[in-house]
Amino acid sequence: MSNTRTQILDLGEELIRTRGFNAFSYKDISEKLGIKNAAVHYHFPSKEALGTAIIQQSIDLFIVKEKQWNQLSSKEQLLDFINIYQKSHDKNWSCLMGALSSSVDSLPSTMQNKLTKMAEYILNRLTQTLIEGLKKGEFHFDEEPRAKAELIISSLLSSLLLSKVMHGQIFESIVQSIILSVNLKTK
Amino acid sequence: MSNTRTQILDLGEELIRTRGFNAFSYKDISEKLGIKNAAVHYHFPSKEALGTAIIQQSIDLFIVKEKQWNQLSSKEQLLDFINIYQKSHDKNWSCLMGALSSSVDSLPSTMQNKLTKMAEYILNRLTQTLIEGLKKGEFHFDEEPRAKAELIISSLLSSLLLSKVMHGQIFESIVQSIILSVNLKTK
DNA sequence: AAATATACTTACTTACTAGTAAGTATATTT
DNA sequence: AAATATACTTACTAGTAAGTAAGTATATTT
Numbered sequence: 001m002s003n004t005r006t007q008i009l010d011l012g013e014e015l016i017r018t019r020g021f022n023a024f025s026y027k028d029i030s031e032k033l034g035i036k037n038a039a040v041h042y043h044f045p046s047k048e049a050l051g052t053a054i055i056q057q058s059i060d061l062f063i064v065k066e067k068q069w070n071q072l073s074s075k076e077q078l079l080d081f082i083n084i085y086q087k088s089h090d091k092n093w094s095c096l097m098g099a100l101s102s103s104v105d106s107l108p109s110t111m112q113n114k115l116t117k118m119a120e121y122i123l124n125r126l127t128q129t130l131i132e133g134l135k136k137g138e139f140h141f142d143e144e145p146r147a148k149a150e151l152i153i154s155s156l157l158s159s160l161l162l163s164k165v166m167h168g169q170i171f172e173s174i175v176q177s178i179i180l181s182v183n184l185k186t187k
Numbered sequence: 188m189s190n191t192r193t194q195i196l197d198l199g200e201e202l203i204r205t206r207g208f209n210a211f212s213y214k215d216i217s218e219k220l221g222i223k224n225a226a227v228h229y230h231f232p233s234k235e236a237l238g239t240a241i242i243q244q245s246i247d248l249f250i251v252k253e254k255q256w257n258q259l260s261s262k263e264q265l266l267d268f269i270n271i272y273q274k275s276h277d278k279n280w281s282c283l284m285g286a287l288s289s290s291v292d293s294l295p296s297t298m299q300n301k302l303t304k305m306a307e308y309i310l311n312r313l314t315q316t317l318i319e320g321l322k323k324g325e326f327h328f329d330e331e332p333r334a335k336a337e338l339i340i341s342s343l344l345s346s347l348l349l350s351k352v353m354h355g356q357i358f359e360s361i362v363q364s365i366i367l368s369v370n371l372k373t374k
Numbered sequence: 375a376a377a378t379a380t381a382c383t384t385a386c387t388t389a390c391t392a393g394t395a396a397g398t399a400t401a402t403t404t
Numbered sequence: 405a406a407a408t409a410t411a412c413t414t415a416c417t418a419g420t421a422a423g424t425a426a427g428t429a430t431a432t433t434t
Contacts, residue, residue, distance in 0.1 A: 002381070020290030022209035025421060039382055041423065094289055101348040102281055102289040103207030112352075119353045143367070147360045151342055154349060154361060158341030161288040165299075166306045173334045174341060180330070181368075189411070212391060226412055228393065 005043045007033055013054050017093040021051060021111075022103060048108040055114040058096050059121065066125055074133025078152075078182065081126060082175055085156045089163060089171045097122075098157045123149055133182070140183035152178050192230045194220055200241050204280040208238060208298075209290060235295040242301040245283050246308065253312055261320025265339075265369065268313060269362055272343045276350060276358045284309075285344045310336055320369070327370035339365050 008029055015024035026047070030037040044050035065084070069077045088095055100107065100115055107115075127149040133139035141148055159174040195216055202211035213234070217224040231237035252271070256264045275282055287294065287302055294302075314336040320326035328335055346361040 004381080019293035020207060020209055022207055023290050023293035026423090027420080035381095036383055037422085038384080038424080042380095042382065045423080047422070097352070098345075098348065099289050101352045102286050103210050104351045106206035106210035115352050116354070119349060123353070143364060147364055150346070150349075150357050150360055151364050154345035154357075155338055155341040157348070158285075158345040159337075161285065161344070162306060162337075162341060164291045165284070165288045165302050166310070167303070170337050170341075173337055177330060177334055177338050191411080213393090214390080222411095223413055224392085225394080225414080229410095229412065232393080234392070 002043075004033065004035065004039065008040055008043055008050070009054055009057055012050050013057070013096065014093070016051075016054060017088070017096060017099045020099060020103060021047075022106060048110060051108070051111045052114050055096065055100070055111060055118060059114075059118050062118075062122060062125075069125075069129070074129050074136060074138045077129045078126075078133065078139075081129070081152075082156065082178065085160060085171075086175070088160055092164060094160045094164065095157055098161050123153060126153060130182070141181060148182070151181075189230075191220065191222065191226065195227055195230055195237070196241055196244055199237050200244070200283065201280070203238075203241060204275070204283060204286045207286060207290060209293060235297060238295070238298045239301050242283065242287070242298060242305060246301075246305050249305075249309060249312075256312075256316070261316050261323060261325045264316045265313075265320070265326075268316070268339075269343065269365065272347060272358075273362070275347055279351060281347045281351065282344055285348050310340060313340060317369070328368060335369070338368075 011029050011032060012024075015028060026037040026040045029040050040050075044053060065080070069080065072080065085095065097115070097119060100111070101119075104112055104115065123146075127146045130139060130145040130148055134141070134145060143151075155174045155178060159171045163171045198216050198219060199211075202215060213224040213227045216227050227237075231240060252267070256267065259267065272282065284302070284306060287298070288306075291299055291302065310333075314333045317326060317332040317335055321328070321332060330338075342361050342365060346358045350358045
């Protein structure tokens with residue numbers, strides 16, 4: 001796998017997560033990487049192919065993370081999950097799901113389907129972490145684990161989006177709320 | 188104010204909330220309304236002008252709603268707020284904030300600024316409702332009202348986005364979580 | 375050494391984008 | 405009745421979009 005291909009994928013992801021899928025062009029990528037737009041088409045024949053590859057890369061990355069989770073406590077798994085969003089927040093990027101779901105009706109169906117798979121994959125995995133953490137007594141909450149997972153993912157996704165628009169510390173505030181709501185003692 | 192102007196505003200809002208600001212053109216609007224693209228430019232000289240007018244329309248609508256709230260209990264205010272999102276969910280639309288914040292870095296600064304104002308306006312108003320509801324004993328929760336308002340807005344915004352991508356009842360599930368978390372007895 | 379595969383560039387096409395200048399029909403005001 | 409304002413259409417421009425066909429330099433394989 002060439003370096004250029006990786007650079008295109010990474011820059012494409014950045015552009016999607018800061019500007020949105022429909023707000024960047026192959027020219028944006030080729031100029032920044034010092035290549036011609038046809039070179040981008042060489043690696044990714046269509047924007048649809050690039051888009052799906054970027055989503056797939058994100059899924060692959062999560063699968064790697066997930067494997068590491070098996071060695072961690074449920075509490076550590078949740079904190080590691082939150083940390084993914086923390087890193088995005090530090091760069092003032094939204095998450096891929098937040099970036100793409102808002103314009104999903106304008107996306108090619110291959111991207112829509114991959115996005116659906118990604119969402120369900122991540123939600124299922126976080127639900128699993130919550131179920132196990134409850135069983136082991138690491139978490140304490142009354143809601144259904146799946147509903148709790150939906151709430152956690154939703155609020156993290158939005159807090160990245162709203163951080164870009166609002167002043168104040170909404171991301172930090174949301175993270176605090178999440179941690180309190182599963183009864184984790186972090187101090 | 189002409190009917191065409193209103194139709195452009197409404198269709199523009201629909202396009203933003205289903206496809207995103209960068210995924211529609213004046214052609215999409217003119218064709219659907221049976222007019223020429225120059226007619227759209229007559230009412231809104233630039234896409235930036237159209238975009239800011241759409242955000243402003245949304246703010247104006249919220250201000251009207253807000254005035255009605257003064258006659259309602261805090262509980263009713265919250266349910267009415269949730270109902271705004273319910274109506275969007277019924278149409279499978281995202282909210283304007285969710286639709287625009289994800290691509291905020293690609294938007295003209297006038298739109299960015301108006302979006303910031305809208306976010307802070309709505310968040311302040313919901314915080315006020317929560318503070319009053321707490322004081323009057325209509326709500327029961329331990330968190331800071333502003334943090335609670337952030338969590339409610341975030342989770343509603345995201346649940347609209349994720350509804351477009353995931354199967355299942357995430358919107359309904361999130362609404363239930365919110366209602367439980369302020370200790371409203373709805374039954 | 376020749377053939378082939380990889381990673382591009384050059385040069386282009388077609389289609390669409392926002393935006394504009396000038397003209398026209400109709401309604402409203404003076 | 406004439407002047408003006410409103411709400412458009414016609415016809416265009418300049419720029420950008422995604423995408424492609426054909427060529428080239430370099431590395432790898434046979």
